[in-house]
Amino acid sequence: MPTTQSAPHHSPRPLAVVTGASSGIGEAFARKLAPSHDLILVARRREKLDAIASEVAAAHGTRAEVLVADLTLETDVARVAKRIRTEPSLELLVNNAGFGVDGLFWEGAIESNDRMHRLHILAPLRLCHAALGNFVPRNRGAIVNVASVAAFIRGIGSGSYGATKSWMTAFTEGLHLDLRSIKSRVVVQALCPGFTYTEFHDAMGVRRDKRAPRSFWLTAESVVAASLAGLRRRKLYVVPDWKYKIVTAIATKFSNRMRVAFELSRTRRTDKEAAPSQSAGETR
Numbered sequence: 001m002p003t004t005q006s007a008p009h010h011s012p013r014p015l016a017v018v019t020g021a022s023s024g025i026g027e028a029f030a031r032k033l034a035p036s037h038d039l040i041l042v043a044r045r046r047e048k049l050d051a052i053a054s055e056v057a058a059a060h061g062t063r064a065e066v067l068v069a070d071l072t073l074e075t076d077v078a079r080v081a082k083r084i085r086t087e088p089s090l091e092l093l094v095n096n097a098g099f100g101v102d103g104l105f106w107e108g109a110i111e112s113n114d115r116m117h118r119l120h121i122l123a124p125l126r127l128c129h130a131a132l133g134n135f136v137p138r139n140r141g142a143i144v145n146v147a148s149v150a151a152f153i154r155g156i157g158s159g160s161y162g163a164t165k166s167w168m169t170a171f172t173e174g175l176h177l178d179l180r181s182i183k184s185r186v187v188v189q190a191l192c193p194g195f196t197y198t199e200f201h202d203a204m205g206v207r208r209d210k211r212a213p214r215s216f217w218l219t220a221e222s223v224v225a226a227s228l229a230g231l232r233r234r235k236l237y238v239v240p241d242w243k244y245k246i247v248t249a250i251a252t253k254f255s256n257r258m259r260v261a262f263e264l265s266r267t268r269r270t271d272k273e274a275a276p277s278q279s280a281g282e283t284r
């Protein structure tokens with residue numbers, strides 16, 4: 001049975017907190033961790049979280065607590081941060097909750113952009129601070145910050161989204177440096193997936209076949225497997241799938257001028273092939 005109480009967790013199993021656990025990559029993290037960890041599942045849709053919590057409890061005996069929170073709201077973030085800071089058996093925080101906005105920046109709703117920046121930047125900032133306040137004195141624990149290959153590759157219509165993910169990688173790298181400077185055993189990871197089959201593009205209202213060929217689409221399970229393998233090897237950056245490793249390796253070698261010119265030429269080619277439909281989506 002899912003638990004909803006907020007008493008500290010007492011169990012022989014380590015505890016993991018996963019934000020955005022109600023679908024996609026977060027749900028895949030929850031399911032993959034469930035045989036070995038107890039869980040706190042965070043998102044807005046209670047019924048989805050309850051269903052996952054019940055399933056993993058039945059399958060693996062996992063103590064899965066549902067914490068309904070809208071992480072764009074300061075009060076909800078503070079509530080989740082308090083749990084994270086005070087849980088003595090917390091071993092892993094996955095900052096995964098997110099959504100995309102798409103389209104020319106000034107044509108989209110500023111409110112969606114504002115919420116996205118709160119969710120991708122301010123919430124992980126607070127939750128990382130709470131988790132490290134817990135982990136560093138114990139000299140153990142790990143944080144996975146779910147960024148994106150969009151942290152490295154900027155595209156027309158995704159500047160605002162990509163900027164939040166660039167922040168996420170820069171911030172995670174900074175944390176890594178701070179932790180290494182005190183020889184801490186605490187691990188941080190910037191997970192940078194490419195296009196992944198989840199609810200993300202449905203929520204944004206964009207067609208997957210317009211984004212990338214089928215061979216470039218990853219499963220949430222393979223993204224999570226790469227992340228957990230990376231955690232075992234204490235890797236700072238994890239880019240799942242060899243195709244994206246090559247793409248990001250090349251993109252990060254370009255000078256800024258070359259990168260911008262390449263992106264514009266790519267768009268001109270796309271323009272000739274089909275008239276693009278600009279969406280300023282975020283529908284959930």
Ligand SMILES: NC(=O)c1ccc[n+]([C@@H]2O[C@H](COP(=O)([O-])OP(=O)(O)OC[C@H]3O[C@@H](n4cnc5c(N)ncnc54)[C@H](OP(=O)(O)O)[C@@H]3O)[C@@H](O)[C@H]2O)c1
Nearest residue numbers: 020022023024025044045071097098148195196198199200
């Ligand atoms: N799919 C991709 O192609 C892709 C590629 C690179 C990176 N990513 C990143 O991967 C992460 C997970 O996305 P996904 O692909 O798994 O998409 P998804 O299936 O749409 O899942 C997004 C999750 O975030 C939660 N969420 C959204 N707004 C929230 C809010 N205000 N407060 C709390 N939780 C919220 C959603 O739950 P509720 O709606 O129940 O709140 C859901 O559980 C995101 O950070 C995304 O940027 C995705």
